[in-house]
Amino acid sequence: MQLTHLHSYARPTDLESAVELIREGGRGTxxxxxxxxxxxxxxxxxxxxxxxxxxxxxxIEDRGGAVAIGAMTTLTxxxxxxxxxxxxxxxxxxxxxxxxxxxxxxxxxxxxNLVRRQPWxxxxxxxxxxxxxxxxxxxxxxxxxIDDLYAEAAHLTGTILTEVxxxxxxAGTAAAFWKFTRSAVDIATLNCxxxxxxxxxGCVRARVFVGATPRLAAAVPSxxxxxxxxDLSASAIAAAARAAADEVSTGDDLRATAAYxxxxxxxxxTRCLEKAQERLEGVTS
Amino acid sequence: xxxxxxxxxxxxxxxxxxxxGETLLEVLxxxxxxxxxxxxxxxxxxxxxxxxxxxxxxxxxxxxxxADGKDVDxxxxxxxxxxxxxxxxxxxxxxxxxxxxCTPGILMSGIDLLSRNPDPTxxxxxxxxxxxxxxCTGYVKQVDVILATARLQAGETDA
Numbered sequence: 001m002q003l004t005h006l007h008s009y010a011r012p013t014d015l016e017s018a019v020e021l022i023r024e025g026g027r028g029t030x031x032x033x034x035x036x037x038x039x040x041x042x043x044x045x046x047x048x049x050x051x052x053x054x055x056x057x058x059x060i061e062d063r064g065g066a067v068a069i070g071a072m073t074t075l076t077x078x079x080x081x082x083x084x085x086x087x088x089x090x091x092x093x094x095x096x097x098x099x100x101x102x103x104x105x106x107x108x109x110x111x112x113n114l115v116r117r118q119p120w121x122x123x124x125x126x127x128x129x130x131x132x133x134x135x136x137x138x139x140x141x142x143x144x145x146i147d148d149l150y151a152e153a154a155h156l157t158g159t160i161l162t163e164v165x166x167x168x169x170x171a172g173t174a175a176a177f178w179k180f181t182r183s184a185v186d187i188a189t190l191n192c193x194x195x196x197x198x199x200x201x202g203c204v205r206a207r208v209f210v211g212a213t214p215r216l217a218a219a220v221p222s223x224x225x226x227x228x229x230x231d232l233s234a235s236a237i238a239a240a241a242r243a244a245a246d247e248v249s250t251g252d253d254l255r256a257t258a259a260y261x262x263x264x265x266x267x268x269x270t271r272c273l274e275k276a277q278e279r280l281e282g283v284t285s
Numbered sequence: 286x287x288x289x290x291x292x293x294x295x296x297x298x299x300x301x302x303x304x305x306g307e308t309l310l311e312v313l314x315x316x317x318x319x320x321x322x323x324x325x326x327x328x329x330x331x332x333x334x335x336x337x338x339x340x341x342x343x344x345x346x347x348x349x350x351x352a353d354g355k356d357v358d359x360x361x362x363x364x365x366x367x368x369x370x371x372x373x374x375x376x377x378x379x380x381x382x383x384x385x386x387c388t389p390g391i392l393m394s395g396i397d398l399l400s401r402n403p404d405p406t407x408x409x410x411x412x413x414x415x416x417x418x419x420x421c422t423g424y425v426k427q428v429d430v431i432l433a434t435a436r437l438q439a440g441e442t443d444a
Binding site: 001002003004005006007008009011032034035036039040049051053074076080097100101102103104106107184185 | 288306341412
């Protein structure tokens with residue numbers, strides 16, 4: 001038995017009751033999506049669970065080019081959905097195919113992945129690079145960028161992530177995801193997500209995120225700055241990769257040393273931007 | 286803390302007592318579904334794969350209470366009227382079983398794949414088995430089994 005201290009479990013069917021149960025539950029109470037990560041934690045601190053499985057939060061909707069995703073949507077449901085395939089050359093399924101195994105993706109949820117703030121998450125760097133927004137419910141709906149989930153002072157107690165929206169992207173935008181792992185189903189040794197937008201004058205917007213450093217994914221402003229205003233040529237991409245390798249602070253863990261990860265930053269940012277650039281040419285030509 | 290849940294296991298609705306912190310894997314084995322193997326218990330090996338409402342999942346990664354009201358299918362339910370499921374028969378015919386520990390999980394992943402994608406490529410079969418570890422074979426024969434089952438089922442549909 002993994003959660004040996006668990007003594008209360010509830011599966012509310014409306015959001016108001018869910019928030020009430022979380023607040024009444026106190027310190028040991030956790031909000032559960034699929035629960036894969038909570039089970040693996042085996043934490044003795046978990047004494048109560050509020051399971052969101054009874055809420056109607058599993059859906060995917062194309063909203064005029066934006067993609068709205070209910071927080072309880074499984075990774076497989078998103079991976080197989082035509083709206084995800086149609087969004088920016090299928091960058092979302094490209095990422096999801098690299099997350100764990102089908103057995104895990106069939107239960108793990110989009111919302112759970114975002115809220116757990118795991119440093120190895122592949123969903124977080126890509127969704128942040130895409131500029132996703134979210135709706136939190138704490139008695140009423142509150143909207144904001146998903147970046148707010150990852151701010152130092154993020155305070156989520158008593159709130160439920162209900163929806164994530166990938167925004168409609170302007171013409172001339174492309175994105176890509178890159179991940180390095182030791183095996184097909186291992187968590188990332190390092191990952192990278194990038195979004196670029198170009199007009200005739202060159203690159204007007206760039207977002208580059210690097211994750212599993214082994215800390216939580218973060219933006220790489222120096223790489224983004226190195227791209228804006230350029231023609232996104234090989235030399236511009238190389239400059240962005242150099243800037244990223246200089247800026248991103250890497251660390252050691254059982255998967256890789258800091259020095260190895262710094263090499264991966266350079267390789268990953270390069271390959272990610274090259275792929276985005278190829279897609280951009282596919283779009284504009 | 287105990288709770289009684291309802292699970293429809295291989296088509297039969299059952300009332301089952303579970304501890305709140307127990308996984309679906311523990312509850313299924315205690316209730317006779319010994320095809321569901323306890324391998325890693327960390328969602329890595331796929332030996333405990335079952336179909337939960339039709340999708341293959343690691344039973345060690347699902348709390349039993351969270352499966353309350355759902356359908357669970359295991360290898361015990363594959364045989365009908367004394368006939369093995371075509372994929373089980375193909376496991377025998379192709380000779381894809383060595384120690385057998387991974388076989389039930391591979392059957393579940395294979396059945397899930399063919400339910401979504403009746404005509405998979407070899408690459409798609411290999412991707413579908415990414416979460417099922419086998420330490421005896423080189424996966425070649427298990428992949429053959431799933432492709433052979435797909436061909437067989439396509440033939441039955443055409444006929």
